[in-house]
Amino acid sequence: MKTREPSGPPGAAARNRRAAADDASGFPRPLLERLALYYQIATSEGEEGQDAISSAFLAELIGIDATLVRKDMAAAGITGRPKVGYAIAEVLARLDSVLGLTDRNDAILIGCGDLGSAIARYAGFGRYGLKIAAVFDVDPTKIGRSVGGHVVLPMEKCKSFIEIFRIQIAILAAPANGAQETADWLVRKGVKAIWNFAPVHLRVPDDVAVRNENLALGLAQLIHMFKVKRGNLQVPVPAPDAAQTEPELGAKRTG
Amino acid sequence: MKTREPSGPPGAAARNRRAAADDASGFPRPLLERLALYYQIATSEGEEGQDAISSAFLAELIGIDATLVRKDMAAAGITGRPKVGYAIAEVLARLDSVLGLTDRNDAILIGCGDLGSAIARYAGFGRYGLKIAAVFDVDPTKIGRSVGGHVVLPMEKCKSFIEIFRIQIAILAAPANGAQETADWLVRKGVKAIWNFAPVHLRVPDDVAVRNENLALGLAQLIHMFKVKRGNLQVPVPAPDAAQTEPELGAKRTG
DNA sequence: GAGCAGTCGTGATATTTTTCACGACACATT
DNA sequence: AATGTGTCGTGAAAAATATCACGACTGCTC
Numbered sequence: 380m381k382t383r384e385p386s387g388p389p390g391a392a393a394r395n396r397r398a399a400a401d402d403a404s405g406f407p408r409p410l411l412e413r414l415a416l417y418y419q420i421a422t423s424e425g426e427e428g429q430d431a432i433s434s435a436f437l438a439e440l441i442g443i444d445a446t447l448v449r450k451d452m453a454a455a456g457i458t459g460r461p462k463v464g465y466a467i468a469e470v471l472a473r474l475d476s477v478l479g480l481t482d483r484n485d486a487i488l489i490g491c492g493d494l495g496s497a498i499a500r501y502a503g504f505g506r507y508g509l510k511i512a513a514v515f516d517v518d519p520t521k522i523g524r525s526v527g528g529h530v531v532l533p534m535e536k537c538k539s540f541i542e543i544f545r546i547q548i549a550i551l552a553a554p555a556n557g558a559q560e561t562a563d564w565l566v567r568k569g570v571k572a573i574w575n576f577a578p579v580h581l582r583v584p585d586d587v588a589v590r591n592e593n594l595a596l597g598l599a600q601l602i603h604m605f606k607v608k609r610g611n612l613q614v615p616v617p618a619p620d621a622a623q624t625e626p627e628l629g630a631k632r633t634g
Numbered sequence: 635m636k637t638r639e640p641s642g643p644p645g646a647a648a649r650n651r652r653a654a655a656d657d658a659s660g661f662p663r664p665l666l667e668r669l670a671l672y673y674q675i676a677t678s679e680g681e682e683g684q685d686a687i688s689s690a691f692l693a694e695l696i697g698i699d700a701t702l703v704r705k706d707m708a709a710a711g712i713t714g715r716p717k718v719g720y721a722i723a724e725v726l727a728r729l730d731s732v733l734g735l736t737d738r739n740d741a742i743l744i745g746c747g748d749l750g751s752a753i754a755r756y757a758g759f760g761r762y763g764l765k766i767a768a769v770f771d772v773d774p775t776k777i778g779r780s781v782g783g784h785v786v787l788p789m790e791k792c793k794s795f796i797e798i799f800r801i802q803i804a805i806l807a808a809p810a811n812g813a814q815e816t817a818d819w820l821v822r823k824g825v826k827a828i829w830n831f832a833p834v835h836l837r838v839p840d841d842v843a844v845r846n847e848n849l850a851l852g853l854a855q856l857i858h859m860f861k862v863k864r865g866n867l868q869v870p871v872p873a874p875d876a877a878q879t880e881p882e883l884g885a886k887r888t889g
Numbered sequence: 890g891a892g893c894a895g896t897c898g899t900g901a902t903a904t905t906t907t908t909c910a911c912g913a914c915a916c917a918t919t
Numbered sequence: 920a921a922t923g924t925g926t927c928g929t930g931a932a933a934a935a936t937a938t939c940a941c942g943a944c945t946g947c948t949c
Contacts, residue, residue, distance in 0.1 A: 702906090702907060702908075
């Protein structure tokens with residue numbers, strides 16, 4: 380079984396590569412990100428009294444091509460009017476539906492450290508349909524404390540809470556060690572979506588949605604950008620011992 | 635005909651489309667994300683006593699193809715050994731350099747609300763070369779308070795702090811309104827990299843690196859995934875008035 | 890009402906990213 | 920020492936993604 384199995388499982392394996400593991404099935408990830416961005420901008424413009432929004436405006440703001448915006452809108456099922464643009468009301472309604480922000484989702488928050496507290500206190504998630512129903516922590520010293528209007532509960536009560544309220548979304552703001560374990564446990568209890576802030580890449584079954592937020596990763600990216608722009612970083616090729624002239628990709632050693 | 639200009643500008647304009655605006659110039663964004671992921675996994679494996687790490691292992695863990703991992707490694711200038719894998723020490727050293735985590739970077743934190751406090755308290759950034767040198771806030775009631783070992787300073791002192799310490803990186807954890815304004819101000823003062831947590835998409839000059847973290851956006855994505863996996867969301871096409879049978883992309887109206 | 894200017898819609902095209910297939914090399918075992 | 924197995928390295932093909940160019944339609948102005 381060296382060269383991969385061509386036969387393989389029924390059909391799940393075909394799109395198993397990244398569709399199921401990474402975003403879902405609906406839309407590719409970059410598209411989704413842009414869609415959420417449009418939603419945000421449309422909301423902001425709407426609040427300023429605007430009635431419609433043009434593809435060029437969105438494109439300029441985000442820094443992409445206007446055509447791409449139009450393609451995205453088409454993919455989301457949003458129709459614009461020439462000379463006017465896209466009706467903000469329609470954009471919001473449509474993206475509400477596409478992004479699934481229409482109905483409320485109860486979530487539990489696991490871990491009430493610094494980051495967990497920030498999340499618990501952050502009120503902005505309500506607009507996106509997320510409501511934190513309860514906050515849990517293993518640390519006995521934190522239990523009973525009130526954070527963002529929620530009383531921190533002991534983890535022992537988590538199990539029954541999930542079962543009673545049929546919780547399907549969990550926010551994981553626990554330390555790195557034990558995060559995977561906790562995630563596994565949550566999945567076994569029936570949680571179907573995990574928003575992971577622990578600095579590890581969680582592995583979950585295919586039927587569970589996970590988003591690894593991973594601030595450290597974002598930081599690494601920012602610093603990379605920063606360094607490159609400053610000019611004192613590029614180092615694509617190290618040239619370990621054989622000096623190459625081509626900065627292409629790798630370096631064939633044996634020539 | 636006008637199938638694009640074969641001659642074209644020198645070369646800078648060619649990759650101007652998104653290279654300069656989006657990530658930088660070094661590596662495409664998805665590659666960078668994976669690289670940071672490798673770094674994280676390698677660190678974790680190294681702490682567990684592992685000495686080398688295989689492309690297949692990384693691929694399986696992240697959910698991508700092993701070839702892609704090898705290509706990425708090659709792009710980063712990391713050489714593996716057949717039958718063994720990639721030496722963790724080399725991976726870490728190389729990615730340290732590529733991601734620019736080698737030397738310390740002093741940063742200031744603007745905004746000490748819930749999220750700002752969490753960031754100030756979060757110790758994990760040190761590993762990635764970031765050191766929070768000072769914390770600022772406009773709110774007079776927060777000034778003087780100690781958060782994560784830093785005394786919150788008034789924004790009035792921010793200007794001179796940036797100038798004196800030659801601060802080039804700012805973490806922006808202010809509310810949405812005024813975030814762009816603050817960012818503009820920071821850029822004028824010489825800041826070259828902004829890690830933005832405000833729920834807006836910041837616009838900065840080309841020579842400034844910005845990463846919009848935007849938790850709400852991540853949440854929207856998670857919820858989308860969740861809904862799609864649950865099966866009660868798909869709606870690619872709305873069929874406003876003309877019912878189409880093709881769920882392709884758009885719907886040609888005039889036929 | 891006709892012309893003009895601005896914007897959407899989309900097929901074709903270019904570019905980027907990922908996968909496939911296979912060769913080369915290193916370590917383990919006999 | 921020779922063989923065997925597992926892993927890297929990489930050119931070529933495929934797939935996905937973004938861009939271009941142009942047509943169609945709308946609202947405004949004269």
